[in-house]
Amino acid sequence: MNTASTAASLPSARASDSVPLATVQPETRQRTARWNWTWKQVWFQLHWLIGITAGTVLVIIGLSGATLAFKDEILDLLNPGVRHVTVENKAVLTPAQLSRIAEREHGQKVASITMYAQAGAVPRLFFAPKEGQRRGESIYIHPYTGATQPALQGAEFFEWTESLHRWLLLPREPGRKVAGALALCLLGLALSGLYLRWPRRPLDWRTWLTFDPALKGRSFLWNLHAVAGTWCLLVYLALTITGIYWSYDVVRDNIDAWAGKPPREAPAQAKKGPPKVKKPAEAVDVSVAWDAFQHKAGAWTLATVRMPVRAGDAVQVTWLAADAPHERARNTMALKADDGSITKDERYGQQALGSRLVSIIYPLHMGTYFGLPGRIIMLLASLGLPLFAITGWMLYLGRRKAKRAVQAQRAMLGAAAPACAGAGLPTLVAYASQSGQAERLALESARALQQAGVPVDVRSLDQLTPAQLRQYERALIVASTFGEGEAPDGTRRFARLLQTGKDTLASLEFGLLALGDRHYSQFCGFGHALNTQLLGLGATSLFPLIEVDKHDPAALALWSQALAQCSGSPIDAIVVQETASYATWRLTRRVLLNPGSQGGQLYEIALAGPAGASWEAGALAEIVIPGGDEQAHAPRSYSLASLPGDGEIQLLVRQQRHDGLENGGYGIASGWLTHYAPVGSELSLRLQANPAFAPALDDVPCIYLGNGSGLAGLRSHLRARKEAGLARNWLIFGERQQAADSICATELEGWQNEGHLARLDRVFSRDGTAQKYVQDCLRANATELHAWLADGAIVYVCGSLQGMAAGVDAVLLELLGQDGLDALMAEGRYRRDVY
DSSP: OOOOSSHHHHHHSSGGBOSSSSOOOHHHHHHTTOOOOOOOHHHHHHHHHHHHTHHHHHHHHHHHHHHHHHHHHHHHHHSSTBBBOOOSSSOOOOHHHHHHHHHHHHOEEEEEEEEEESSEEEBEEOOOTTTTTTTOOOEBBBBOOOOOOOOTTTTHHHHHHHHHHHHHTTOHHHHHHHHHHHHHHHHHHHHHHHHHHHHSTTTTTHHHHHHOOTTHHHHHHHHHHHHHHHHHHHHHHHHHHHHHHHHHHHHHHHHHHHHHHHOOOOOOOOOSSSSOOOOOOOOOOOHHHHHHHHHHOOOOEEEEEOOOOTTTOEEEEEEEEOSSSSSSSOOOEOOEEEEOOOEEEEEEHHHHHHHHHTHHHHHHTTGGGHHHHHHHHHHHHHHHHHHHHHHHHHHHHHHHHHHHHHHHHHHHHHHHHHGGSSSOOEEEEEESSSSSSOOOHHHHHHHHHHHHHOEEEEGGGGGGGGGGGGGGGGGEEEEOBBTTOOGGGGHHHHHHHHHHHOOTTTOOEEEEEEEEOTTTSSSSSSHHHHHHHHTTTTTTEOOOOEEEETOOHHHHHHHHHHHHHHHTTTTOOOOOOOOOOOOOEEEEEEEEEEOSSSOOOOOEEEEOOTOOOOOOOTOEEEESSSSHHHHHHHHEEEOOSSSSGGGGEEEEEEEBBBBSSSSGGOOOHHHIIIISSSSSSSEEEEEEEEGGGGGOOOOEEEEEEEEEHHHHHHHHHHHHHEEEEEOOOOEEEEEEEEEHOOOTTHHHHHHHTTSSEEEEEEEETTTSSSSSOHHHHHHTTTHHHHHHHTTEEEEEEEEEEIIIHHHHHHHHHHHHHHHHHHHHHTOOOOEEEEE
8 A cells, every 4th residue: 555644543442542531421432332232242251251260160170070080990000910810711709609608708798799701801799788878888809809909099099089080079869069150161161152253254164163273372272272262162062961850850850851761869868866787788799690691691791780689680781892882881680599590681773763862971071982082082171171261260360451551551551540539620632543642642641641641531533422522611622534534434423413512611611633644635624624623512722733754753843832831840852752763775676566457566575674573464564765865765664464473564455557758757755666666775764653443353243455565454354364263354345356456366365265265356447348346345335244243243345445445435334324334333344544
């Protein structure tokens, strides 16, 4: 973009737009406005709030779950020879034999025995629970000798870990409800995260699952958080839904009833009084029943034999067939102990569908339903919870740090506010800023007044109405002019209300500093118009309007003197704080992008400069070409078309031609860059932040509108969004002819194919019989535009002011109405970089 004064649009809504320092009422208004959120913003707030609270506790659930994923393998590794012994060339002991040995050695009645078909696997015996116990003790017993195996080392740790995972070490009943609540929070995080990153092309798998390890900083964290979350989404849905089943009786009972399972028996209540002395039950020989079971069951891998409590009771056997689909696909058989006759034989495959579905809840939760791969996936997903907590906290803290940085200059003002208490009504220091320069001068002025003991309120005019000016007795205003005498984008609503308003401002005294550029015919046009309107409404001027051409120190000195007169105290000179100094850059490449075009030639210019130079998308390069007269030395601003990661500055420069003989018929700066300067030539360049055209690197949709060399500013934004993994982007770009003016076509089409551009519309005004422009394409897609805006989209415009940008502005006014367009600008969602 070639202009002596580059304009950019309304800054994004931020704390620095309106933070009064001596009154409470404006602060209340701003706090209320913060709650005017879109649905996406509401879900975002809920997502991070749950993430930094419940998500932190979910780290415990995740780590304990990961620890339990391979519990058996870890225990076997720690206890070799305990649960697996050397296979001997003789028959293993039967459940009846093992039961008699255990009861004789331990003096306790055996309640059940779990046998394994695998050779060398050690049976496990459970004794009947003692008074007040839910479950009796268990031991492992040698399958060939009946000797009791050593206790498992590490078993107590895993019992503690399981209690932590299931109940958070709380009592069982409240603990499982808390765990259920955390499961619901994880479900909310998973679903809200899915909603927040939902792309416009949801069927493109690369948009969902591709992670770019080359990203750095916040972009790396966001991409890792979002992509890893997508990979784990289905796993977390399975974990949360199955976890809720065990957490809440109402859920479990209703699911069991639907599946046709009998109601669960309530735990027996302990009776008061001394425990009754029970007569020891006579041992029942289950040998015949065991033989009958083996004959009837077929191949099996695991069988649990429940011993009869009294003579005449059936022997209950629950077993897992060798071809069972999962570990809970259990069969049951009841046999008489005396003759082995079968009284019940229920096979898993014969169960009702609902009952079989309920049986997979545990295998799904553990991942065993899918074998070893499923267990590994569950392990990795469990370990992902700490990852999401860490990246989520880092993103959250990064946002807070950025907000504090934005508010830093305001905080410097606030620090002086108590010293001004009791000094009367505050002086309003207001600004109308397009690129941020007026805001910086207003803040510097306010700080100087405070140091002189004057209480101040610093406000942006886009946050005010003319009627609100009557709350103040004195106002000092710093006003930029945009384009040919226009108000800055964010101030247009205020200017319109002031022009049509009837409110008198007779009680207001004001002073005005107008910023402009004498290269424009309407120098300081908005400042003069604002001055005239305020006087017309009865306000009194404290001093004649002060014009500032760029950074004119003499004009700023007059402003400082005016502030001193207002405060009654000496004030240091107000100066423009330059964001960076000029450095030497070198022309390394010049490529014609549109040979044969009916319009002016458009070049990509590449510049190499100091190592470590950094900028963000939307920034500007202020260039001073070498040699020439004073006019040639005037800086020109260009939108950057590249990012620091590209290793160079890239510009898109339209070669300007004229009929005169001056400079050989070429524009001064564009002619030097595109024609006269040999590759290797040096120039002075300063990087300028452009906060009003700053990139949106959060997961919000963005609509990019541009034409010609305006693609430069949009390209840097799209590259930054690609690095951040943000694919909800819609580009509408206009040029003359497709055959000659399809600039950067390979890059744009590649982004579209990769899913980085959810939508790409290229409009060529000279192709076809009817001329169509960017604004026409926008109007034709009004329904889609409304849908994107309802989803919180930010609109970026970069290109020619009088043609494309004005047309887009008119279409938005037509489709949204004046109030809708004002609201879009007030929310910082209409950002322009036009010339």
